[in-house]
Amino acid sequence: MTLNWNNTDVTCEVLESTRQLTWKNYEILVCGMNSDIDPTERINSKNYPNTKVIRSKKNLGWGPGNNWGMRQAKGDFLFIVNNDTEITPRLIEALIEPFSRDETIGITCPKIRYFYNPEVIQYAGFNPINNLTGRNTSVGNCEIDKGQHDVSGFTFSGHGCAMMMKKEVMEKVVKNREKQLDRALLNSDHIIGSIEGIAGKDSIDIDKLDYDAENLLENE
Numbered sequence: 001m002t003l004n005w006n007n008t009d010v011t012c013e014v015l016e017s018t019r020q021l022t023w024k025n026y027e028i029l030v031c032g033m034n035s036d037i038d039p040t041e042r043i044n045s046k047n048y049p050n051t052k053v054i055r056s057k058k059n060l061g062w063g064p065g066n067n068w069g070m071r072q073a074k075g076d077f078l079f080i081v082n083n084d085t086e087i088t089p090r091l092i093e094a095l096i097e098p099f100s101r102d103e104t105i106g107i108t109c110p111k112i113r114y115f116y117n118p119e120v121i122q123y124a125g126f127n128p129i130n131n132l133t134g135r136n137t138s139v140g141n142c143e144i145d146k147g148q149h150d151v152s153g154f155t156f157s158g159h160g161c162a163m164m165m166k167k168e169v170m171e172k173v174v175k176n177r178e179k180q181l182d183r184a185l186l187n188s189d190h191i192i193g194s195i196e197g198i199a200g201k202d203s204i205d206i207d208k209l210d211y212d213a214e215n216l217l218e219n220e
Contacts, residue, residue: 023092125155
């Protein structure tokens with residue numbers, strides 16, 4: 001699933017990269033955020049595999065826009081990807097595989113490299129949030145990718161550029177108010193994980209999530 005707002009050229013590039021996916025059981029939702037020009041006809045004319053354009057009456061922004069799109073998705077797993085990203089052929093297999101090994105996993109993320117410098121890492125997990133600054137730093141950022149982050153290791157947060165989650169996790173979170181959903185979904189206190197080769201792995205205690213999400217939203 002990806003959002004589009006007045007950037008159809010870029011969106012078509014990520015859709016073009018999906019033609020090489022080796023995993024075939026999927027749907028792609030392009031979530032139109034009320035662009036000046038409706039992208040539906042152009043995207044449909046390209047015959048991208050398993051692709052559907054859905055349109056919002058207004059630009060909801062990144063968080064609410066993804067939440068809106070996810071509620072319309074049919075799969076057991078939801079993969080959010082920014083439209084300025086290109087994906088690799090075996091990405092879906094790599095992201096799904098950890099879920100079958102560990103039922104406590106709620107989110108997986110890929111290793112991300114810079115588009116214009118593809119040998120340079122942008123993300124291979126996140127370090128803990130600094131209690132003084134409220135910021136975190138990306139593992140491997142600006143390092144030349146020599147495979148040094150292709151071994152599993154814990155991460156403290158997923159990356160909004162590209163992450164897969166169980167629909168079950170999403171449904172447990174969205175039962176509370178829409179205006180607080182992003183904060184609950186991405187709150188790093190709920191997330192533990194490890195990088196799984198090119199596929200990241202964020203582990204969520206799903207039973208604890210019910211309490212944590214409600215508690216977070218009631219005490220905003």
